[in-house]
Amino acid sequence: MASHIIGPVAEFPADTHRVVKIRNIEIGVFNVNGTFYALPNVCPHQFGPLCEGSVNGTMACNADTGWNYTWVRDGEILTCPWHGWEFDIPTGRALARSKVRIRTYPVTIEDGQVIVTL
Numbered sequence: 001m002a003s004h005i006i007g008p009v010a011e012f013p014a015d016t017h018r019v020v021k022i023r024n025i026e027i028g029v030f031n032v033n034g035t036f037y038a039l040p041n042v043c044p045h046q047f048g049p050l051c052e053g054s055v056n057g058t059m060a061c062n063a064d065t066g067w068n069y070t071w072v073r074d075g076e077i078l079t080c081p082w083h084g085w086e087f088d089i090p091t092g093r094a095l096a097r098s099k100v101r102i103r104t105y106p107v108t109i110e111d112g113q114v115i116v117t118l
């Protein structure tokens with residue numbers, strides 16, 4: 001594994017994301033309310049450009065929401081632009097398919113630079 005500086009923190013404002021290229025690998029870098037995450041830009045469904053999708057929340061209906069349909073996790077859910085599969089950005093897990101998970105890459109901030117480790 002090697003660390004790669006991908007740019008200053010100022011180029012990744014809160015609640016934005018963009019795709020960068022590291023050693024010919026496309027990586028989506030996400031700033032979710034000040035916490036950084038990195039995911040591969042490949043969807044496990046049919047290899048679509050996952051990280052070019054939109055970031056939103058999702059609907060939930062469980063004990064935490066009082067069994068009412070409620071919008072939750074705003075800014076933490078990535079939707080693939082091809083067929084709409086949704087992924088949890090912090091963990092890489094697919095929301096509707098519990099056995100599907102994409103890898104996540106460690107992201108650190110050092111001296112004002114965003115660093116992704118592949």
Ligand code: FES
Pocket residue numbers: 043044045046047048049050080081082083084085
């Ligand atoms: S390629 Fe991503 S949902 Fe189909």
